Amino acid sequence: MRETVLTVAGLKVTYGKKEILRGVDFTVARGEVVTLLGANGSGKSSSLNAITGFVKPVGGSVTLEGTDIAGLPPHRTFAHGVVQVSQARDIFPDMAVEDNLRLGALLRREVRAADELERVYSYFPRLKERRRQHARTLSGGEQQMLAVGRALMSRPKIMLLDEPSGGLSPQFVNEVAEIMLKLKGDGVPMLIVEQNLHLAFAAADRFIILRDGEILEGGRVDALPENHEDIVRTIYL
Numbered sequence: 001m002r003e004t005v006l007t008v009a010g011l012k013v014t015y016g017k018k019e020i021l022r023g024v025d026f027t028v029a030r031g032e033v034v035t036l037l038g039a040n041g042s043g044k045s046s047s048l049n050a051i052t053g054f055v056k057p058v059g060g061s062v063t064l065e066g067t068d069i070a071g072l073p074p075h076r077t078f079a080h081g082v083v084q085v086s087q088a089r090d091i092f093p094d095m096a097v098e099d100n101l102r103l104g105a106l107l108r109r110e111v112r113a114a115d116e117l118e119r120v121y122s123y124f125p126r127l128k129e130r131r132r133q134h135a136r137t138l139s140g141g142e143q144q145m146l147a148v149g150r151a152l153m154s155r156p157k158i159m160l161l162d163e164p165s166g167g168l169s170p171q172f173v174n175e176v177a178e179i180m181l182k183l184k185g186d187g188v189p190m191l192i193v194e195q196n197l198h199l200a201f202a203a204a205d206r207f208i209i210l211r212d213g214e215i216l217e218g219g220r221v222d223a224l225p226e227n228h229e230d231i232v233r234t235i236y237l
């Protein structure tokens with residue numbers, strides 16, 4: 001059994017009176033990639049945001065390597081080693097690629113930016129070639145690389161990815177799949193929310209299906225049949 005990195009137990013989120021997460025439980029082990037699936041509005045992004053601290057849960061616990069981080073604000077969960085890459089790819093368009101990357105190492109005291117830059121550039125040589133360019137001059141796929149690269153700069157204990165394929169053309173979706181496989185090969189634990197099942201299953205070891213803020217089903221990706229029709233039906237019907 002691999003050691004558990006993240007344990008989410010009984011996680012509850014409400015917006016006003018509306019219950020969005022009604023007690024969600026799951027774990028992510030060291031080196032494991034888990035994908036969180038579900039129809040629109042089932043609570044996938046809310047789960048990530050409640051772990052990172054963008055949304056404060058009203059119940060339950062979030063434990064990172066034995067430390068309860070539930071309810072901490074994002075800069076504190078980040079300092080503990082949780083990093084989220086969001087759909088909006090919130091990079092700074094008018095800053096150079098390298099300056100965007102360096103921001104990723106701030107707030108993580110144990111991390112040396114120079115070492116991490118070399119590591120990120122070895123992942124993404126294209127970012128090294130473009131390190132002096134403004135981030136806005138990068139292609140969509142390269143901007144996604146930059147967002148992931150910046151997240152890696154903090155040497156995260158776990159990386160949360162919200163729709164890494166969001167808004168990208170099919171050509172770039174393949175690039176994102178390659179990035180995720182590289183990270184997985186390097187043992188970075190990941191929790192991925194992704195509508196594109198092909199992409200989600202390309203990297204994930206396990207899947208979890210949310211419906212109306214509860215876990216409906218889960219299992220190992222390698223135990224799924226070749227065509228995913230049943231899963232699609234479970235998710236959307």
Ligand SMILES: Nc1ncnc2c1ncn2[C@@H]1O[C@H](COP(=O)(O)OP(=O)(O)OP(=O)(O)O)[C@@H](O)[C@H]1O
Binds near residue numbers: 020042
């Ligand atoms: N800040 C907010 N205030 C009020 N309601 C919200 C807020 N954020 C999300 N919701 C609602 O909570 C529910 C769950 O949203 P969430 O974004 O977690 O779902 P999701 O599974 O990620 O959906 P999608 O695939 O559409 O992004 C939705 O009904 C959404 O409208």
